[in-house]
Amino acid sequence: MGRSRSRANHQADNDDEFLTDNNDSSLASRLRMQWWKDGIAEVYESKHNDGEVDVSTNSSAEDNPILRSLTSSRKQNPVMRSLSQAIHTHDLTHRFLRRVMEAREEDLDVIQYEKCTDVAQYGEDT
Numbered sequence: 001m002g003r004s005r006s007r008a009n010h011q012a013d014n015d016d017e018f019l020t021d022n023n024d025s026s027l028a029s030r031l032r033m034q035w036w037k038d039g040i041a042e043v044y045e046s047k048h049n050d051g052e053v054d055v056s057t058n059s060s061a062e063d064n065p066i067l068r069s070l071t072s073s074r075k076q077n078p079v080m081r082s083l084s085q086a087i088h089t090h091d092l093t094h095r096f097l098r099r100v101m102e103a104r105e106e107d108l109d110v111i112q113y114e115k116c117t118d119v120a121q122y123g124e125d126t
Helices: 002-021 027-048 059-063 065-076 078-090 094-107 116-125
Strands: none
Touching (some): 027 065, 027 094, 094 116
8 A cells, every 4th residue: 555655656756856857848848747647547547447448449549659659658657557556546536636747747837936825825736
């Protein structure tokens, strides 16, 4: 229980460092963030399909080797697998994880908050 959650949190922190260390809103950082969003969405989709992801409905992923590779890499990623286990074990809501991802995405823009309420809202979101 704690191990899978801490492993997922540790990797998320490492990815967060990778994303924010660039100090710019590069396309690569945005693509990596989208990869995580798509992966988390797949976990919730499979949760609603009793663990079975229906790939047949997504013909573009079947036809496109790049999309097929990205989907495969998400399924094999140890952090995504740990996160999936934590989602299923602890009933983490999709809304909660979307809020965390949105807050992390805002980190890509590296802004200085003008008001304490903005800092408090950022803390609440993350």
